[in-house]
Each structure stands twice: as C-alpha cells, then as structure tokens.
Amino acid sequence: MAGGIGSRFWPMSTPECPKQFIDVLGCGRSLLQLTADRFKNICPPENVWVVTSEAYADIVKEQLPDIPEANILKEPCRRNTAPCIAYVSWRIKKLNPKANVVVTPSDHIVMDVPEFERVINSGLKFTAETDSVLTLGMKPNRPETGYGYIQADLGYSSPRNKEIYRVDSFKEKPDFATASRYIQKNNYFWNAGIFLWNVSTIVNAFRVYQPAIAQIFEGLMPVYGTAEEQAAINRDFPQCENISVDYAIMEKVEEIFVLPASFGWSDLGTWGSLHEHTPQDAYGNACIGNDISVYDTRNCIIHTTQERKVVVQGLDGYIVAEKNGTLLICKLSEEQRIKQFSE
16 A cells, blocks of 8 residues: 555655655665565565556556556545455456455564564465455554554464454554553554455455445446446446545454464654654664764754764754755654644
8 A cells, every 4th residue: 555645754755756756764665665675585576566557657666566557546536445345355366366365554563574474475375265354463662552452362272273363352552541541461562554354355344344344445446457447447446435544454354363473563653753863873873874974962863864964962852854855853752743733
C-alpha cells in the first residue's frame, strides 16, 4: 500500500513526494524500496503488487523498475485501506484464485529482515492451510499512544502453528495511562497493519461484511488486465465507502488470529520515531547526512543529506532538517506543529 500523502517528515516529505518515496534513513533507498527489498527472498518481483495514487505511479515505476507495470494499481482518489485491499485482492484473484497474500504498508521500517522473513513464511504456511485472517502483532517495549493494539488470547495457540493465537479484540490508539496498563500485560501487541490471508478468504470476507465494496470489484472482473481496466476503476472506485480495513473486516471477521513478532518494526510516523531507530552518538544525537558536526548538543535528530557541511551547537531535543532550500529547526517535543509550519 503506497498511496498515502504522509508529510510528517516535512521538509523532506511533501504531498507531491510523501515519505514512502524518500530516503528517510539516509541509506540510499526509499522506504518503498526497502519494503520491496525485504520481500526478495519471499516472492519474485512479478508477484509484488503496489497500490498507489495515480499521481505517484511514475515514482513507483522509477523506484521499483523490476516490478511489472501492470502490477502498479492506480487509485483515482483516496478511499482508505479497505477499498485499496479489495481492489488488489480481486485483481490477484483473477490471476490466481488460490494465491496467498501479504498486505503491508510501504512506509514502515524493519531492522531484523531475517526474522521478518521467517515470520512471514511461517504466517503464509498457516494461511495456505486455513481459511483464517492473520495479522502480525508487534511486541511492545513502551507505552506507545500512537499505535492501535491487538489483544490476544494467549491461553490457546493454533494446533497448526504454536506461535499463532486467536485475536480477542482490537483496541484504538489509547491514552498514556491505558497504554501503560496494556504493556504490563503480556497479551497486548501493537497493530502493525500487516495482514496475511488466502485471497479467497479475504474476498469472501468482503462479500459477507462489505457487500457494497465487494459488488463493485466483483463487477469489474471482466476488465481486469485489459485496456479498459483503468477507465472502469476511475469510474467505480470513487463509489467505495471511505473505510479502513480494520473497521470494515478485521473487527468483524470470526476466524482472525495474531502472530506476535519482534523484528525491529516501526511505522516511522514521527521525527521522534526516526530518532529512536537511527544510530545515536554518546549524547543521543542521530545524524543523517554527509558531514555533520555537533558540539554541546544532545538528543537531536539532524537530517541534512543535501548539505555539504552542517555544524550544530548548543541544542537539546531538536529536529534539524533540510530539503530543497527549506530548513526546519523545531523542538522534538513540539513536532506536532510541523504541519502548520508546512502550510
């Protein structure tokens, strides 16, 4: 899923080039490219599908040249994750009605790729053998208020896979006190928005729980893979309800399970999360750039990949970021105000 307009990393990210298409980590690869990279040992490029906005299709083609152009599905407008997932599910179903599918956001990071591969392959084996929906639950290490949570029934694991448990409930993003209670228990996990299922399972779930959405994409079966597909999608996609897959399917389906995992995951939703997942010096500074010097500076994230030399002195707990002639200097504690700065 690569259609978001995330601009929280302004001035690096903008609505014209949101965060999934930029090199947030300073490693020479965008978040989209890193997402594709970690599936290289799981499936071939011709089995990778990207759902994005029409406005971003050319960026996707440029960044992922090994993926067939026909596998880049273009949304004419934003309708949240349920219609996005429904579109690609029916599109894949036409090619292979027995396909097993991993759905993942394109703007997250994973630090332990071998463990990610192991978990995904374990989950795919489970969904190939059952008619179940499987979600990944990240083991929390702090009372995070920016993520939804999954409550699991750890008293009973699946007979097919001892790592997998039934989901009791999904929890909305909590306040700090509630998040603190969650992590004191061992059966609450962060909802990473990574789902695994057999394509027939998810299509049937849409038919039961979201019949209006199912009817739209079922009706387009004759045009998938033809020259008429995009025009038909442009006509019918806007009729879909604007709804997340969590509300549309996950909170309603009965056969839903969670695989608790720990592979260094973050959705990189904030400068603070980038600071946390970037190597730091002895004073807590995370520097991403070609030549950055810091003096009397602590707990800062400095992202200046376009500057030849940057010197920072006397800051504590700040963001320093530059892109295309725009410089941001902002307290990490007040980064929620960045959106108003960028307007």
